[in-house]
Amino acid sequence: MDTFPDSLLTRVLALLPARDLVLICRLVCHQWKEMIDGGAVWELKCQQEGFQAADPETEQVNWQTCYFLNKNKRNLIRNPCGEEEFEFWTKEEDGGDAWNIESLPGDNGVEFPGEGVHKYFVTSYEHCSKSQTIDLLAEGFGEDLLDNTQPNILVEDWYAARTDAGCLYELCVQLLGENQDVLAEFKTDEPVTIEQFSDGNWSKISHTFSGYGPGVRFVKFQHGGQDSLYWKGWFGVRVTNSSVVIEA
Numbered sequence: 482m483d484t485f486p487d488s489l490l491t492r493v494l495a496l497l498p499a500r501d502l503v504l505i506c507r508l509v510c511h512q513w514k515e516m517i518d519g520g521a522v523w524e525l526k527c528q529q530e531g532f533q534a535a536d537p538e539t540e541q542v543n544w545q546t547c548y549f550l551n552k553n554k555r556n557l558i559r560n561p562c563g564e565e566e567f568e569f570w571t572k573e574e575d576g577g578d579a580w581n582i583e584s585l586p587g588d589n590g591v592e593f594p595g596e597g598v599h600k601y602f603v604t605s606y607e608h609c610s611k612s613q614t615i616d617l618l619a620e621g622f623g624e625d626l627l628d629n630t631q632p633n634i635l636v637e638d639w640y641a642a643r644t645d646a647g648c649l650y651e652l653c654v655q656l657l658g659e660n661q662d663v664l665a666e667f668k669t670d671e672p673v674t675i676e677q678f679s680d681g682n683w684s685k686i687s688h689t690f691s692g693y694g695p696g697v698r699f700v701k702f703q704h705g706g707q708d709s710l711y712w713k714g715w716f717g718v719r720v721t722n723s724s725v726v727i728e729a
Contacts, residue, residue, distance in 0.1 A: 491516060495525040499548060520544040527551070546630050553622060556724040557615045558702060563600040563721065569613055573703065576607025581715045589643040591681040593721065601641075604717030610651070610705030615725060617698055622727060628695035633728040636667065637687040638704055639721050646716035647677035647709040652686055654725075657699035665693040672706060675718070689728075700725050 494502060494516060502522070507514045516522055523544035527533070532551035534542045559569035563582040572580060581603050586592045593601075602611070617627060626632065640650045653668035667688040702725055706718035 487516065491521045491525060494522045495529065499526065499552065518545075523548045543630070546626060546632075549621070549623075549626065550630075550632055550727060553620065553727060556726060557617075557620055557700070558613055558723045558725050561721065561723045562598050563602050567611070570611045571613065573610040573612050574608050574705065576609055576707065577605025577717075578714060579605060580609050580611060581605070583715070583719075585721075587643070587719065589645045589681065590719070591641065591644075591683065593639070593683055595722070598722050601719045601721035603715045603719045604648070604705060604707050605715055606708050606711045606713060606717065608705065608707045609717065610703055612701060612703035614657075615700040615702070617700065617727075627697050631691070631693060631695070631697075634690040634693075634700065635687065635724075635726045635728050636690070636700075636702065637685060637722075637724045637726075639683050639685050639723070640673070640704075640706075641681060641683040641719045642675040642679050643716055643719075644679060644681040645677070646712060647679075648675050648706055648716070648718040649673065649709055650675070650704070650706040650718040650720070652704045654688065654703070655701045656690055656693055656697045657701055658696045659698050661699065664697055665690055674709070677710065 494506065497506065502517050507517045520542070527544055527548050532548060534547045566582060567580065582600055583603055584600050585598065587601070618624070634656070636654045638652050642648045649672040651669050651672050653666065655663050656665040658664050667690070702723060704720055704723065708717035710716065
């Protein structure tokens with residue numbers, strides 16, 4: 482192996498699965514460990530899969546981090562649009578006639594401004610809220626990445642009212658430590674109020690967590706609301722297409 486060119490070995494290693502590189506190949510010998518811990522193998526893997534660094538002009542690109550962030554870039558919220566009923570969600574409050582799921586556009590509703598969204602969750606005449614807690618380590622984001630790189634965490638949610646009823650909407654997202662202690666939080670200061678006879682259009686709320694410090698291990702996403710007229714049935718706020726994404 483001493484006579485095997487590094488450039489050729491780099492190309493060979495870049496063809497292997499990332500998990501094998503980190504957990505197996507690094508242990509083969511000192512030479513392989515140095516190459517895998519370096520940037521050339523990961524830069525080539527990024528090129529092969531079309532991944533780009535956030536700022537490719539910088540001289541300090543960590544290509545291994547870039548690879549894993551891009552590879553794991555996906556919506557970490559499961560069942561964001563109610564296609565699987567309430568699977569993966571915890572109902573914190575289920576007031577009035579309780580949470581319900583309806584198909585878009587729904588009675589006195591408006592179509593969603595995007596493709597692939599066909600259903601939404603809807604609240605009733607007393608407060609309803611539901612949550613989902615994401616285990617970042619279980620989703621493949623390592624402690625070193627979370628503590629040192631601290632990639633941005635982008636949170637988004639979509640909400641709307643019926644055109645014939647007013648409603649209230651709330652969102653609270655928390656970054657939690659190993660023991661579920663709150664390390665950072667974003668929430669609506671007061672419930673967002675949508676007056677009766679609104680246009681029914683969907684609105685997006687978003688927030689990016691950055692520079693949040695070491696120790697984050699979980700993201701808790703919680704939203705909900707109710708109608709403001711106390712009508713029996715499901716005249717409260719509608720929510721769908723929620724997302725939590727670790728940005729590359």
